[in-house]
Amino acid sequence: MGNFSQNYLLDHKVTIFQPDDGYRASSDAVWLAAALAKVRKGDNILDVGCGTGAITLCVAHRFKSQEIKITGIEIQPLLAEAAQMSIAANNFDFVNIINDNIFKSSLTPCSFAHVITNPPYAEDDMPSPNQSKATAHNFANTSLKKWIEFCIKMIKPKGYFYIINRTEALEDIITAISGKLGGIEIFPLYSKPEQNAKRIIIRAQKDSKAPLLIHPAIPVHNDDGSYSDYAEKILRNGETI
Numbered sequence: 001m002g003n004f005s006q007n008y009l010l011d012h013k014v015t016i017f018q019p020d021d022g023y024r025a026s027s028d029a030v031w032l033a034a035a036l037a038k039v040r041k042g043d044n045i046l047d048v049g050c051g052t053g054a055i056t057l058c059v060a061h062r063f064k065s066q067e068i069k070i071t072g073i074e075i076q077p078l079l080a081e082a083a084q085m086s087i088a089a090n091n092f093d094f095v096n097i098i099n100d101n102i103f104k105s106s107l108t109p110c111s112f113a114h115v116i117t118n119p120p121y122a123e124d125d126m127p128s129p130n131q132s133k134a135t136a137h138n139f140a141n142t143s144l145k146k147w148i149e150f151c152i153k154m155i156k157p158k159g160y161f162y163i164i165n166r167t168e169a170l171e172d173i174i175t176a177i178s179g180k181l182g183g184i185e186i187f188p189l190y191s192k193p194e195q196n197a198k199r200i201i202i203r204a205q206k207d208s209k210a211p212l213l214i215h216p217a218i219p220v221h222n223d224d225g226s227y228s229d230y231a232e233k234i235l236r237n238g239e240t241i
Contacts, residue, residue, distance in 0.1 A: 002078045004085065009054060011236040014061050017085040018052045019078055025054035027220075027235060028199065031189065032118055032164040033058035034234045034241045035201050039066060039114065047072040048102055048117040048151050053083030053095075055116055060092040062238055070095045071112075073102055102150055103142070115151045116162040119144060121169070144169060148176040155206045164201045173202055182208035187241055188217040192225075201241070 004017040009030060018024045033055045039045075043066070047056045050072030060070055072095065074080040080099035087095045098105065148163070155161055161181055165173060167188070177184065181204035188197035197217055218241070219228040233239040 002081060004082055006089075009058060010061060010238045013238065014057045015086060015089040016052060016054060016057055017082045017089065019082060022078060023051060023076070025052050028164050029054035029118055030058055030235050030238075031199070031241070032116060032162060032201060033062070034239065035162045035164075035187065035203050036062070036114060036116065036160075037203070037240060038160065039063050039068065041066045041068075043068050043113040044111060045070045045114045045116065046107070046112040046151075046154055048115060048147070048154070049119055050074045050083055050097065051076075051079050051118070053086050053097065055118060056083065056095055056097075057086055057090060057092070058238065059116070060087075060090070060095055062240075064092065064094070068094060071098060071107070072096070073098045073100055073105055073107070075099070075101050102147075107154060109153045110156050112154050113156050113159045114162070115155050115159070117147070117151055118164050119147045121166050144172055145176045148173065152177065152180050152206070157207050159206050161204045161206070162201070164199060167197045167200050170200050170202075173200075177202075177204055181206055183210035184212045186212070186214045188215070189220055190217050192221050192223060193219060 003020045005020055007016050007018055009016055036059055045059060045068055050056050051074060053072055056070050056072045072083055077099050080097050083097045151161060183205040185203045187201040189199040190197040218230060220231050222228055
């Protein structure tokens with residue numbers, strides 16, 4: 001058992017345990033969780049590479065009254081342990097955390113109405129000397145393309161896919177989902193006004209023929225570094241993008 005600290009999400013509405021030394025979730029997880037839409041009663045949701053469970057926890061809090069089921073899969077035992085502790089602390093008994101390699105798991109294809117993922121961002125960056133952070137941030141023996149292909153394989157017909165990544169990964173993401181998903185929506189996130197977007201969230205639907213849509217850029221911070229009013233609604237109140 002590792003050493004964990006107790007933290008909070010959504011203005012202390014959700015408890016999360018994270019390793020004292022290793023990967024820790026960022027606000028990207030909360031932003032991505034806010035992108036889930038059209039969740040119906042009884043839907044199955046999959047969080048691919050769930051880490052400490054930040055996305056799963058935010059989604060569980062938002063939709064706990066709709067009798068959903070959430071599965072999180074994470075390769076690192078320490079992070080999966082932290083996620084399981086958080087699930088118990090929040091009494092989210094409808095959430096299941098699996099400690100496994102996504103490509104070797106026994107998950108059933110085409111069985112999830114929503115598949116959400118905050119994958120490693122780097123393929124060529126110098127990895128962190130901390131092994132947990134390196135595994136979370138850098139691809140090893142796979143690629144963003146293969147990761148996305150796995151996610152798409154898990155989605156039910158007419159189900160939804162959600163991903164957050166660096167803006168420079170946009171072309172690779174669009175290439176990976178082209179011809180497989182439609183109704184693609186792009187949400188650019190920029191740190192401060194007048195800056196270029198640093199993150200993008202993409203939401204898409206399997207079997208959809210709807211055209212691509214780029215939403216207005218979302219400001220995360222004001223000029224003085226404080227959170228924008230929009231960000232406050234997402235990060236503290238758990239509202240939907």
